[in-house]
Amino acid sequence: MNLNDLTGALRTKVVPREQTQALLDQRSAAAGQIKPGDLYTLADRLEHQARELGERPFLIYGEQVLSYLEVDARANQMAHTFYANGLRAGDVCALAMENRPAFFCTWFGLVKLGVVVAFINTQVSGRPLLHALQTTDAKALVVGEECLANVQATEGFPELPCWLIRDPENPWTEALPKGIDGHFDARLEKAPRTPFPRDIRAHIDAQTPTLLIFTSGTTGLPKAARYSHMRWMSSGDVMEVTLQATCDDVFYCCLPLYHGAAATSVTSTALRAGAAIVVRRKFSVREFWNDVALHRISIFQYIGEICRYLLNQPQQAHDRQHTLRCMLGAGLSPDTWQRWLERFGPIQVFEGWGATEANAAIINVDNYFGSCGRVPDWNKTNLRLVRYDVENDCHPRDENGFYQVCKVGEIGEAMGFIVDHPQIGGGRFEGYTSAEATESKIRRNVLREGDAYWSSGDLLREDADGYCYFVDRIGDTYRWKSENVSTQEVADALSDLPGLELINIYGVQVPGHEGRAGMAAVLMQPGHSFDPDALFALTEARLPRYAAPVFVRVARAADLTASFKLRKVDLQRQGYCPTRCSDPLFIRDEQTRSYVPYSPQALTRAGLAPFAVASHD
Secondary structure, three states, rough: OOOOHHHHHHHHOOOOOOHHHHHHHHHHHOOOOOOOOOOOOHHHHHHHHHHHHHHEEEEOOOOOOEEEEHHHHHHOOOOOOHHOOOOOOOEEEEEEOOOOOHHHHHHHHHHHOOOEEOOOOOOOOOOHHHHHHHHHHHOOEEEEHHHHHHOOOOOOOOOOOEEEOOOOOOOOOOOOOEEEOOHHHHHHHOOOOOOOHHOOOOOOOOOEEEEEOOOOOOOOOEEEEEEHHHHHHHHHHHHHHHHHHOOEEEEEOOOOOOOOOHHHHHHHHHHOOOEEEEEEEOOOOOHHHHHHHHHHOOOOEEEHHHHHHHHHOOOOOOOOOOOOOOEEEEEOOHHHHHHHHHHHOOOOEEEHHHHHHHOEEEOOOOOOOOOEEEOOOHHHOOOEEEOOOOOOEEEOOHHHHHHHOOOHHHHHHHEEOOOOOOOOOOOOOOOEOOHHHHHHHHHHHOOOOEEEEEEEEEEEEEOOEEEEEEEEOOOOOOEOOEEEHHHHHHHHHOOOOEEEEEEEEEEEEEEOOEEEEEEEEEEEOOOOOOOOOHHHHHHHOOOOHHHHHOOOOOOOOOOOOOOOOOOOOOHHOOOOOOOOOOOOOEEEOOOEEEEOOOHHHHHHHHHOOOOOOOOOO
8 A cells, every 4th residue: 555545544444433442441540640649749750760770861952961860850950949939838939931951950959849830921022921920830940041031121120039030042042131140050060979868859749730831822911831740740640651652762842831832741751661852953955854864853843834835845855754753732624644654654643622721631542634623432531522512602502501511513611510529630630820710611410410611712523434523613613694603614725825823813893794704814924925826716616705814914924832832812803994904905896806905995895894893982
């Protein structure tokens, strides 16, 4: 069977439910190994692996190779120094640093004390940075030299210890911002590498929070989600089984560590398996395959956009000559998925659905194109899909006032039943640092009196074989001409427009019309121009008329969240107002069968009114 036959088979062949369930059962067993009350933490796992694996490589960064023993020793130095500077178990310490070995050593040093580590987005300053420190109640901040500009740009920075970790690649040439302790490194170098006393954290059990990770929301300021030792280590236990990872694997860490994916799945799985992690400070299209070849990388965590960036590069004769055997992540469209396998070979893709704070998740272990997971037996999961009325923004109720479980093919919100049992860790909703934010995500009396579910805000649907598909975020589905339009489905349909780098679909309000008209913000690859005729032709071939974008703005840069999700709120506010949007605007023109530059005449010809700027804007 050639590769094209293979990929076609992968797309259409349905694996027996029993086969899928057998692997999911292994995952469930792995998830239950660590109990909530176990006196076992992330630091204990690190120290155990350091003893067992010794000089085996753990972190690879450029030409640096740090063994398990070396990482543990440096973490000990950190722990001794932090303790001497007043941090104690239960305190929260914020960490703002780019991907590099010092990030791991700082993080692991803090957990040896029993300190909760709050990962701070390296892109934020000003109000978002203050918000992050306040909502986590941070007692101190460890800041990498590469992030000092964020501190300097923040007015009203709180008076708390700020310890500087030097960065030889980004030396700070100005006077240090007020309050930054520039002598921390000197104290660190003198600290002992000997084991930090375990009795300092001996009372901490596995259900205790160890991380605070900010959700990468596309609206408002992000929330800090709690992540327990148990949940972090269970993630590694589960993915070790799923990926069949061993100490011979090499993981690629190119997503930012301050976001959940890299710091949880990649790091916890590599540590559990005794594998190495190749750390890249930032994802690089140019260096990706060079890194894979140089370090013989076998596993990497993706997001859909990364795969699209790589597919946009010119094909090479050696595209299939690499060591990647599997990849895990989310956001891979069916078209990109198929093109990826056709071009780079039969790599096992583990597409999943979940969230930083989720108490339920699904995963596609069958390499079945387009699906974000499979539920062969709904009795073996705490996840439910409940009916959602997009038009009225509500959940329909049955005659008893309860939500309704979706039938096959129906679109519904994914919700996770909240398990509350002292001996069971799986299914817990650990919530946020804000009690109000935590409660806002809980739905009560969902399917029966007294139950509680975590509300994901994501719309999914299930097919007849139990495969689930991500449809959209609630609020990302809009209604136009009495039809519901999924922004994700429109984006997928138009994603292979020639020269396209990114496309962001959203609905904008039009005076005198119910619902919202579709608008596309497109970012073109360098050297490529937006072709309005080509986009119109693509919409005609792929989309019903009501789903075709009415407006297009050709963006000069993409506005992305930390996890490469496209922001929509500001774009929706700006709408198709030429005075608010500095990007070129186009309007769909049925007469010329193209998209024409914005003008009052083109707007009138389309039967549309000028954009109405809200008074509160």
